[in-house]
Amino acid sequence: MMGTMSMFMPPSGGETRIVSAILQLGELPSVFFRIALRIVHHGGVSPRPAETALSAEIDAQTIDACRRGERRALEAVFRRYAPRLERLLTRVVGPGAEVEDLLQTTFIEAMHAFPRFRAEASVATWLSRIAVNTARDHLRRPDKKRRVSMEEAGPSAEPSDHSMEPEMQAARKAQLQRLYECLDGLEAKQRIALVLHVFDGHPIEEVANLMGASQAATKSRIFWARRALLAKARRDAVLAELVPQEVSP
Amino acid sequence: MNPSTPPSAPRDVFSGLRELMHSMPAREIDHAQIIRRALTVASQQEAAARKPAASSWLWSFGFAGLAALGLLVWIARSLPVTPGSPVTASLREARIESGEVRMVEGKVLSRGEALPAERPLLVASAEATLHLAHAKVQAPRGTRLAWRAEGAAVALDAGEVNVAVDPGPQKRFRVETAHFAVVVLGTRFQVDAESVRVTQGKVRIEDREGHVLDAEVGAGEEWRWQESQALARRGKPASPGGETAAAAEGQAEPARTQAEPAAGNTESRSKAESAAETRGDAASPSQAAETSTASEAKEQEGSKRAAERREVAKRTRRENAEEEEAEAPRRQNSAAAPWLALAREQLAARSFDRAQSAVEQALRKRPSRAESAEAETLRAEVYRMSGRYGDASRVLLGVADRYQDLAAGENALFAAAKLLSQAGDTQRAGILFQRYLMRYPTGRFHREASRRLQALQTP
Numbered sequence: 001m002m003g004t005m006s007m008f009m010p011p012s013g014g015e016t017r018i019v020s021a022i023l024q025l026g027e028l029p030s031v032f033f034r035i036a037l038r039i040v041h042h043g044g045v046s047p048r049p050a051e052t053a054l055s056a057e058i059d060a061q062t063i064d065a066c067r068r069g070e071r072r073a074l075e076a077v078f079r080r081y082a083p084r085l086e087r088l089l090t091r092v093v094g095p096g097a098e099v100e101d102l103l104q105t106t107f108i109e110a111m112h113a114f115p116r117f118r119a120e121a122s123v124a125t126w127l128s129r130i131a132v133n134t135a136r137d138h139l140r141r142p143d144k145k146r147r148v149s150m151e152e153a154g155p156s157a158e159p160s161d162h163s164m165e166p167e168m169q170a171a172r173k174a175q176l177q178r179l180y181e182c183l184d185g186l187e188a189k190q191r192i193a194l195v196l197h198v199f200d201g202h203p204i205e206e207v208a209n210l211m212g213a214s215q216a217a218t219k220s221r222i223f224w225a226r227r228a229l230l231a232k233a234r235r236d237a238v239l240a241e242l243v244p245q246e247v248s249p
Numbered sequence: 250m251n252p253s254t255p256p257s258a259p260r261d262v263f264s265g266l267r268e269l270m271h272s273m274p275a276r277e278i279d280h281a282q283i284i285r286r287a288l289t290v291a292s293q294q295e296a297a298a299r300k301p302a303a304s305s306w307l308w309s310f311g312f313a314g315l316a317a318l319g320l321l322v323w324i325a326r327s328l329p330v331t332p333g334s335p336v337t338a339s340l341r342e343a344r345i346e347s348g349e350v351r352m353v354e355g356k357v358l359s360r361g362e363a364l365p366a367e368r369p370l371l372v373a374s375a376e377a378t379l380h381l382a383h384a385k386v387q388a389p390r391g392t393r394l395a396w397r398a399e400g401a402a403v404a405l406d407a408g409e410v411n412v413a414v415d416p417g418p419q420k421r422f423r424v425e426t427a428h429f430a431v432v433v434l435g436t437r438f439q440v441d442a443e444s445v446r447v448t449q450g451k452v453r454i455e456d457r458e459g460h461v462l463d464a465e466v467g468a469g470e471e472w473r474w475q476e477s478q479a480l481a482r483r484g485k486p487a488s489p490g491g492e493t494a495a496a497a498e499g500q501a502e503p504a505r506t507q508a509e510p511a512a513g514n515t516e517s518r519s520k521a522e523s524a525a526e527t528r529g530d531a532a533s534p535s536q537a538a539e540t541s542t543a544s545e546a547k548e549q550e551g552s553k554r555a556a557e558r559r560e561v562a563k564r565t566r567r568e569n570a571e572e573e574e575a576e577a578p579r580r581q582n583s584a585a586a587p588w589l590a591l592a593r594e595q596l597a598a599r600s601f602d603r604a605q606s607a608v609e610q611a612l613r614k615r616p617s618r619a620e621s622a623e624a625e626t627l628r629a630e631v632y633r634m635s636g637r638y639g640d641a642s643r644v645l646l647g648v649a650d651r652y653q654d655l656a657a658g659e660n661a662l663f664a665a666a667k668l669l670s671q672a673g674d675t676q677r678a679g680i681l682f683q684r685y686l687m688r689y690p691t692g693r694f695h696r697e698a699s700r701r702l703q704a705l706q707t708p
Contacts, residue, residue, distance in 0.1 A: 079281065
């Protein structure tokens with residue numbers, strides 16, 4: 001209040017102080033603007049901070065309602081996390097039609113498990129853990145040693161950059177298919193750890209938490225998976241250009 | 250954290266692949282529809298699970314019935330079972346009577362616990378006694394087997410089993426090894442990967458496709474796989490009566506040997522007499538004498554045939570001694586064999602750590618030369634599948650040098666050359682292919698090695 005009053009004082013005596021106060025006040029909007037810009041920027045590129053904010057909105061009442069199996073509460077929670085879980089499943093298993101089935105299975109499992117949810121982790125982490133388990137079971141099935149078909153994935157699975165030439169898009173599509181074929185050759189746990197950490201940027205401790213494993217085991221899985229995938233990619237005619245070739249000593 | 254530029258990515262060799270994966274957008278999935286469907290399915294499942302609760306009296310009866318059944322089972326189990334007494338159990342029941350059995354994932358099952366079906370099991374104690382349906386199976390440490398409830402069969406991977414089967418018209422029991430299957434109807438016998446020894450009753454030997462290899466192997470007789478194969482290769486000698494099933498199917502003449510002819514004769518005779526008694530005959534002396542004479546004649550014929558077979562078998566064994574030394578060395582009593590089998594299994598499942606640890610265990614169990622070569626080759630395979638090509642080729646070359654005289658050495662040399670060729674080390678690959686061609690001029694991979702060498706030398 002005093003500061004605001006001083007701004008209207010005549011420019012006599014402490015002129016310098018008044019000017020500096022005005023300058024400081026003048027900077028405030030730009031500071032706010034920068035903070036807002038950062039929030040908008042992160043919210044637009046990475047959904048994770050936004051989701052963290054959203055998860056905070058799930059109150060104890062909603063969770064209790066979910067535990068009681070109230071359809072409306074469950075639907076609200078699932079809707080909130082569906083995009084995040086879908087992205088996780090797509091990255092792990094590839095862009096096949098099976099993602100829908102896995103997402104549905106995740107929700108079914110979550111609904112059955114909600115009465116046992118103790119809120120020790122956030123709902124987002126808990127649901128992600130269920131999705132990871134669902135994906136792991138899926139990848140372990142012997143009939144799932146399959147090729148990821150981009151045709152099966154539908155037209156929306158085309159690489160997102162529409163400015164690309166059709167030839168480039170076709171090449172990208174082939175590369176993506178080969179990448180998932182290489183991932184198909186990895187053991188399920190190694191593959192999930194690799195995708196979550198190296199491709200999706202989750203920290204080791206988070207990956208370990210999602211997979212219910214120790215950090216040491218997770219690091220080991222990632223290490224072996226990295227080696228195996230890198231070796232496969234280097235030998236692969238389609239993917240070789242995307243990885244630096246080994247420099248012989 | 251921003252997933253498109255993960256700060257925790259240890260090195261950026263994956264940036265290209267990461268960018269590629271991130272270029273894949275999420276599908277246009279109707280989340281609301283999936284959620285609705287999931288909620289409906291989950292509700293239906295819960296309703297189905299709750300349905301019996303509506304008729305609680307039914308549950309009461311059910312629980313009472315189960316309790317009574319449990320009591321009966323408990324009483325049956327607590328009854329003393331003498332070692333020689335026939336085993337009676339449910340056709341699907343499989344449990345451990347004594348000792349310990351380890352599952353592949355490391356879980357150890359002990360006395361009284363149920364044995365899972367269709368799972369590889371390793372006997373972890375000095376000996377384990379298993380109740381499998383209507384049979385009692387004893388197996389020493391290191392035996393690897395799996396129980397198949399459907400068809401009441403034991404799949405024997407390594408080691409040996411001593412089986413006592415409760416006789417009964419509908420109670421078949423099988424033991425399957427890598428080469429053959431033993432089909433029994435009430436008997437006692439011992440099986441390992443290479444042979445069957447019958448101590449009581451009789452068994453039929455089939456190959457894995459169900460063709461009869463030996464229609465009947467009786468008490469006191471021993472049947473050997475190697476001899477059966479040798480006889481099959483040499484052509485079938487005259488087969489009087491008895492093996493009609495084998496003769497009709499044009500299969501190999503049984504390679505049986507009379508393990509203890511005197512004991513076998515005595516037992517056969519006493520069996521004939523006891524059979525006459527149990528038939529309720531008036532035990533007329535003439536009939537008994539006829540039976541006895543016929544039985545003796547049969548035994549003499551059997552002994553003659555057994556002697557012929559022994560002679561052929563001895564010759565075959567001598568000729569194949571080298572091959573046997575390489576192919577099945579001390580397999581019968583080898584402690585390394587189960588570990589090698591486990592390593593192969595883990596490798597197939599891409600559990601490299603476990604495969605490697607099984608290989609190390611095998612090497613500590615005083616393996617034969619052939620087993621050592623196999624263990625080293627498996628270690629190289631673990632390295633190769635883990636992307637450690639340098640280590641893999643180094644181990645393979647070690648095997649190739651140390652076991653030049655064995656098939657494993659030849660395989661290892663060719664595999665090392667191929668590996669280096671695939672890894673782009675054409676110079677060393679060429680040297681190794683040349684070494685292979687010189688060392689094994691009539692080797693199994695001679696043509697392939699020549700072709701690959703030629704391809705490497707072509708600019």
